[in-house]
Structure formats: C-alpha cells, structure tokens
Amino acid sequence: MTEDFDIEELKDSVSVTEIKKHGFDAPLPNSVEIMPSSDHAGGPALEVIVVFPKGTSDKDIASRKTAQMLSWVQNTILEKAGSGYWPYVFVKTDDGGCQD
Amino acid sequence: MPRLSLELLQQANRLATNEPRRPRSASIRRSISASYYALFHFLIEESTELLLGAGGKQQAFRQLHYRSFQHNEMANICKEVVDALALPPKKCKLDAFRPLLSVHSTDLDLIARTFKDLQEHRHRADYDIRKVHTRADALKLAADARAAIDAWRRIKKADRGIVNFLALLLLYGQVVSMRV
Numbered sequence A: 001m002t003e004d005f006d007i008e009e010l011k012d013s014v015s016v017t018e019i020k021k022h023g024f025d026a027p028l029p030n031s032v033e034i035m036p037s038s039d040h041a042g043g044p045a046l047e048v049i050v051v052f053p054k055g056t057s058d059k060d061i062a063s064r065k066t067a068q069m070l071s072w073v074q075n076t077i078l079e080k081a082g083s084g085y086w087p088y089v090f091v092k093t094d095d096g097g098c099q100d
Numbered sequence B: 001m002p003r004l005s006l007e008l009l010q011q012a013n014r015l016a017t018n019e020p021r022r023p024r025s026a027s028i029r030r031s032i033s034a035s036y037y038a039l040f041h042f043l044i045e046e047s048t049e050l051l052l053g054a055g056g057k058q059q060a061f062r063q064l065h066y067r068s069f070q071h072n073e074m075a076n077i078c079k080e081v082v083d084a085l086a087l088p089p090k091k092c093k094l095d096a097f098r099p100l101l102s103v104h105s106t107d108l109d110l111i112a113r114t115f116k117d118l119q120e121h122r123h124r125a126d127y128d129i130r131k132v133h134t135r136a137d138a139l140k141l142a143a144d145a146r147a148a149i150d151a152w153r154r155i156k157k158a159d160r161g162i163v164n165f166l167a168l169l170l171l172y173g174q175v176v177s178m179r180v
Helices: A007-013 A016-021 A064-081 B004-017 B025-052 B056-066 B071-086 B095-127 B135-158 B160-179
Strands: A031-038 A044-052 A086-093
Touching: A007 A031, A007 A064, A016 A031, A016 A064, A044 A064, A064 A086, A064 B071, A064 B095, A064 B135, A086 B095, A086 B135, B004 B025, B004 B135, B025 B056, B025 B071, B025 B095, B025 B135, B025 B160, B071 B095, B071 B160, B095 B135, B095 B160, B135 B160
Parallel strands: A044 A086
Antiparallel strands: A031 A044
C-alpha cells in the first residue's frame, strides 16, 4: 500500500496548537507523535502517541474530556490518511510508564 | 448473575489501579486485555440475545452461536462501519446501508472504532513485549470500553432495529458486505 499522505502534514494537523484551536483545554498534551507502523495482522497502520505533561493524573487522562480530544485526533488523522492506515492512539506521560 | 462482560470491565479497572505507585507491567497488560474482552463479550452477549432470544429456552442456541463470532471478522466489519459513516458515498462496502447507519452515526462510530482500537491494543499488550504500556493507557481503554457499551445501550433504547442489524453484521459481516 502506498502512502498518499505526508506524515509531517498529519502531525501539523493534530499539533497542540491545532488541538487548542479546536477548543480543547486542560489537560492538553505536550506533543503528538505519529509513526508509520503495522497492525497485528501486518496491515499498514499509524502509531499515534499523545504525550501529556509530567504529573498529569491518570484520572484526567481517562476522563471524558480527554477522550473527546483523543477522538478528535484520531478522526482528523482518519480523514486525512484514510482508514487503510488505521491510527492507533496511545497515551503516555512524560514521567514514564509501568514497572517492568 | 452478572454478565461476563461487566465482570471483565470491573477487572480491567481493578488491575489498572491495584498498585497505587508504579503498576506492574503484567497488571497493565492484563487490564488492557480485559477491556478488549469486556467489549468483545458484551457485543456477543447482546447480539446472540437479539438474534436468538434472551430467554432460558434459547440459552443452548445462544451458546452454540457464541463461538461463531470471529475476532478479525468483527474488526473488519467495524472498519467498514467507520468507512460507511466517513467516506464519500459509493466508496465503501456498506454503502447501501448508509441511511440506516447514519441515524445513530456518532454512537455507531464510537462502538466500531473502539472495538477496532481495543483489539489492536490487546494484541500488543498480550504479545509485544517491547511495547511499554502505561496505567493511563489501561484506564483510557477501560473508559473507552465502557463508553462503547453505553453507546450500544443508547442505540438499543432508541431503535432496536439498528442494533439488530449491527448484531447481524458482527456475525455475518463479510457475507453481508459482499452481497451488496
């Protein structure tokens, strides 16, 4: 499958500035990263990592308000890249994840 | 007796919050997996009840059909539903059903997207040991599964015909989309 989109343009379309422009407020992410990837079946996909500032509570990240913002991020990417490259959204905070 | 799907959803939240400081990777991975299976089982529980009847007499039929639902087929049909709601007319397999699907487009889109997302997250949580999963991820996915279940209930309350159709799609999706 050939990509008919530009990753940098995709990133710009869901940048923190754009997120703010669309009326979303705290908790706002520090950045949104997008990388070409593949799904478990080997199909083309995009990995979207939304990075929240250190100290953002888990409750805030799992809130309905954040869900609406993340849904907008996914929808914006779907509209531009098409569902042939499904954008899987992951969230993390700048202070890391779980104990391994 | 509580439904398996709701027990799984409770388990997902419990696993994500059990360790207050830094959660164990295994807990987070199992939580993510439980969120996917909560929605998977919810959709099948609802679909078999809608298609075959909810009574005790139909239990054997429901159990028989329970194993007919295929993970990948369900994800594929969810993608088709998202396409039908988003793409221009005539560019998707479910185009003929667009008027029906668009009545509750927001909730249908939420259910379909969430299922597809959760399935991929579950695969990564269960099999990709390189991937670091966070508590935030697990809590978000549990909340997403809950939101998708609520969305299904809203549609069911408003228009049983649409959830009946969705149940058929989940069971026979590829056949339905090939015939139109």
